[in-house]
Amino acid sequence: MTAPTDTPVVEFRNVSFAPPGVAAPIISDLDLEIRRGETLVLLGESGCGKTTTLKLINRLIMPTGGEVRIEGRATSEWDETALRRRTGYVIQEAGLFPHFTVERNVGLVPTLEGWPAARIAGRVREMLTLVGLAPEVFAARYPRELSGGQRQRVGVARALAADPPVLLLDEPFGALDPLTRAALQREFGALMRGLDKTAVFVTHDVREALALATRVALMRGGRINVVATPAEFLRSEDSYARAYLDTIRPAGESAAAREGGD
Amino acid sequence: MDDSIVFDFLKTNWPELLSLTGEHLRLVAVAVAVAVAIGLPVGILLTRRERLKGFVLGVAGVLQTVPSLALFGFLIPLSFVGVGARAAVIALVVYALLPIIRNTVTGIEGVDAHVREAAVGMGMTRGQILRQVELPLALPVILAGVRVATVISVGVATIAAAIGAGGLGTYIFRGLRMNDDRLLIAGALPAALMALGLDWLIGLLEIELGARARTVSPTARRTRLLRLSFAATLIAAALGLGLAAWLGGARVSTGGDAPAPVADAGALAVRVCSKDFTESVILGEMLAQELEARGVRVERVFELGGNLCHESLVSNRADAYPEYTGTSFTAILKHQPVTDPRAVYEQVRREYAEQFAVETGPPLGFSNDFAILVRGRDARELRLTTISDAAAHAPRWRAGFGQDFMSRPDGYPGFARTYKLKFRARPREMDLSLTYRALAAGEVDVIAGNSTDGLIGSLDLFQLADDRRYFPPYEAVFFARRDALGRVPQLGETLKKFGGAITTGEMRRLNLEVDGSKRAPAEVVREWRRGKGF
Numbered sequence: 001m002t003a004p005t006d007t008p009v010v011e012f013r014n015v016s017f018a019p020p021g022v023a024a025p026i027i028s029d030l031d032l033e034i035r036r037g038e039t040l041v042l043l044g045e046s047g048c049g050k051t052t053t054l055k056l057i058n059r060l061i062m063p064t065g066g067e068v069r070i071e072g073r074a075t076s077e078w079d080e081t082a083l084r085r086r087t088g089y090v091i092q093e094a095g096l097f098p099h100f101t102v103e104r105n106v107g108l109v110p111t112l113e114g115w116p117a118a119r120i121a122g123r124v125r126e127m128l129t130l131v132g133l134a135p136e137v138f139a140a141r142y143p144r145e146l147s148g149g150q151r152q153r154v155g156v157a158r159a160l161a162a163d164p165p166v167l168l169l170d171e172p173f174g175a176l177d178p179l180t181r182a183a184l185q186r187e188f189g190a191l192m193r194g195l196d197k198t199a200v201f202v203t204h205d206v207r208e209a210l211a212l213a214t215r216v217a218l219m220r221g222g223r224i225n226v227v228a229t230p231a232e233f234l235r236s237e238d239s240y241a242r243a244y245l246d247t248i249r250p251a252g253e254s255a256a257a258r259e260g261g262d
Numbered sequence: 263m264d265d266s267i268v269f270d271f272l273k274t275n276w277p278e279l280l281s282l283t284g285e286h287l288r289l290v291a292v293a294v295a296v297a298v299a300i301g302l303p304v305g306i307l308l309t310r311r312e313r314l315k316g317f318v319l320g321v322a323g324v325l326q327t328v329p330s331l332a333l334f335g336f337l338i339p340l341s342f343v344g345v346g347a348r349a350a351v352i353a354l355v356v357y358a359l360l361p362i363i364r365n366t367v368t369g370i371e372g373v374d375a376h377v378r379e380a381a382v383g384m385g386m387t388r389g390q391i392l393r394q395v396e397l398p399l400a401l402p403v404i405l406a407g408v409r410v411a412t413v414i415s416v417g418v419a420t421i422a423a424a425i426g427a428g429g430l431g432t433y434i435f436r437g438l439r440m441n442d443d444r445l446l447i448a449g450a451l452p453a454a455l456m457a458l459g460l461d462w463l464i465g466l467l468e469i470e471l472g473a474r475a476r477t478v479s480p481t482a483r484r485t486r487l488l489r490l491s492f493a494a495t496l497i498a499a500a501l502g503l504g505l506a507a508w509l510g511g512a513r514v515s516t517g518g519d520a521p522a523p524v525a526d527a528g529a530l531a532v533r534v535c536s537k538d539f540t541e542s543v544i545l546g547e548m549l550a551q552e553l554e555a556r557g558v559r560v561e562r563v564f565e566l567g568g569n570l571c572h573e574s575l576v577s578n579r580a581d582a583y584p585e586y587t588g589t590s591f592t593a594i595l596k597h598q599p600v601t602d603p604r605a606v607y608e609q610v611r612r613e614y615a616e617q618f619a620v621e622t623g624p625p626l627g628f629s630n631d632f633a634i635l636v637r638g639r640d641a642r643e644l645r646l647t648t649i650s651d652a653a654a655h656a657p658r659w660r661a662g663f664g665q666d667f668m669s670r671p672d673g674y675p676g677f678a679r680t681y682k683l684k685f686r687a688r689p690r691e692m693d694l695s696l697t698y699r700a701l702a703a704g705e706v707d708v709i710a711g712n713s714t715d716g717l718i719g720s721l722d723l724f725q726l727a728d729d730r731r732y733f734p735p736y737e738a739v740f741f742a743r744r745d746a747l748g749r750v751p752q753l754g755e756t757l758k759k760f761g762g763a764i765t766t767g768e769m770r771r772l773n774l775e776v777d778g779s780k781r782a783p784a785e786v787v788r789e790w791r792r793g794k795g796f
Contacts, residue, residue, distance in 0.1 A: 058383060085385035092376070093376040095377050098377070098399065099399055109384055109385065112384070158384075
């Protein structure tokens, strides 16, 4: 457990976040280690602090207490630009630049990093193929000319383009219709298994959490209630976890059976 | 108005119309370019400094509500501004700033929060976000602001003619003064067309930029690009022209002829001002032509409103201009009216020399006094020669007076008291130039005009003698800065030569030539000089 390869990629040490003028802290006493290659899913209701936790990782927010360490260094010691370029970021509405083509959107971080044009073009083709979009069809399009699912695929491709070791995803599939959503979840799961990336994934959908996570962290009121593998989570005695599981388990049927049918 | 009159007018005035339109366009282009150069960075700054935003937008909003003539009035006395194109550009910039700043702020703040969050999350620096994300996405909104600013500028620039900045307003003001609809239209129509044209052009650019992100087919994209570059080229050309003219020192020129060739290239030009009425323009032109005849280079700064000539003279923006002793005595030196012409002249001469280092030339030979006028027919039938003769008829008469006469210290209240006048109703207050026509048409029975007005003869009006000597004398004189007299010896000689050179009858005739026969002042003056053997 103490071998260098096992150093946590992301580590929360007694982190709290309580901006002035807000009655209750948004994050309290958070301790969490995320290891290399892991997909940790932050699960919880709106306002539980899961998105805030995510933003503490790429320093969109600075903790008011404790520290967040990335690859062994506190975020406060990182140059914020360097930190963010090592952490791919995918958000719900994709946040694609409407005035950029798909190609320029995907090539954004490599361009900022000053890669040569030919290498960027090759990388963009590779990434689009990886997320299931034919480059010759989609590279020249603008975000307006894409469906919601296609936009999210571009969002993922953009986050992966500069090969960051850490990937942060804030409800990336939240606004999609159920069929597209299920398809993207399946593909994303497969993608992550093949890529050896560390990912932190925020969702309020317990089924999505169980399908994608190597570990699930259940949050409530700015604290982590349970951290468990999906298998352990399904057997959890925690009442809040059980309440979540009940939403996907009709009487008499096991969650595992439901999972298998998905 | 039939077509041939318009056509003739255009034929004779085409070069002047073109040059005025060019001046107008340059004023607008320079002002908008400067306003963008200031407004864009300020707008960007405001999106970063939330607390400054309300304050700066508030100030810009208040500035925009200041009436433009008042703003020009504030700017003239500032020594680095003066009259002419520079003051006009500053005023135009003040009006153009608000829409540009406001739309820059709105445009940048309107960028989708998700897009901004993604940009920050991708590790873009603030400068990269501004240049690559915020500004391109805000551009259509910013351009809409530039469009509004441009249209406002075209309108305000017409008023700039009042401070000698030229442009199409020159025709509008001249038309108002001379009651000439052709001039009004010749000024207003091109200005309106210019506003519409620029509005359309920038609107085109705005639509193209907004559409870029939505374009689908490559062909459509190429067409758009073509049209886009067309519009951009036109706008850039206009801006470039304006800037070049500005950097090259846009010279002030209105209406008159081009200055004569420079005889003495080393000497500074003499800057001759005139006020914004025909007689003042004629007198200014007389002085200018006489100086040019002596080889002096002259810069004409004509048709300035209000007391701008005086302000220009004392702030060293002008060297000489024609004035009336009575105006100097009451309006500038703020003395109570006095009726002895000699005393008024002497006191004005002394005080101007002491207070302003300005010398007074000898009286030109005529006065432009207030003239109480009645119809010639009435005067003959009722045997009227003096105002006292007329006082008995006043209770049956209606009077019409200019706004100026009603309010000034040597105007109506004292006049009515002195002659114990009681009219049928309170005098009607109207534009001075309209009172003549109202009198001739029988709408009113007595007016207060100017004794040298050409219309007195042409409309068969009769001037009643001021038998109680109520009205102070308004002898015409030239004022000149003492340093200019030292610098250009010909200026002093010229002022001496004009002493007693013009009679009241002559001045009436010259005014009539310009106002009645619609001839160019420069031409009328040239003719007069030939006749006098100057």
